[in-house]
Amino acid sequence: MKEVYLAGKRIKNRDDFHKEIRESFGFPAYYGGNLDALWDMLTGWIQLPVTLIWEDFFDSRDAMGNAVDPIVNVLKEAEVELDGFTIIFK
DSSP states (O other): OEEEEEEGGGOSSHHHHHHHHHHHHTOOTTOOSSHHHHHHHHHHTSOSSEEEEEETHHHHHHHHGGGHHHHHHHHHHHHHHSTTEEEEEO
């Protein structure tokens, strides 16, 4: 199974997250950098199976506060909805 890593120490806000996930997955230039665009990429663009590993997640959460919650919700929803998508928070 393919593993994709997010460098949590580089994620301090929503823009950082979208930049990091775009680079990690190699999303196309037209990726919109918002939660709807993230959902579209997860459900129709990425190749499954894949495990997304968000390293140093707690550093990101500390920096982002409640702003991380909607992102986590989308990732967890994708894990439930998509056969072959797994998210690990380290």
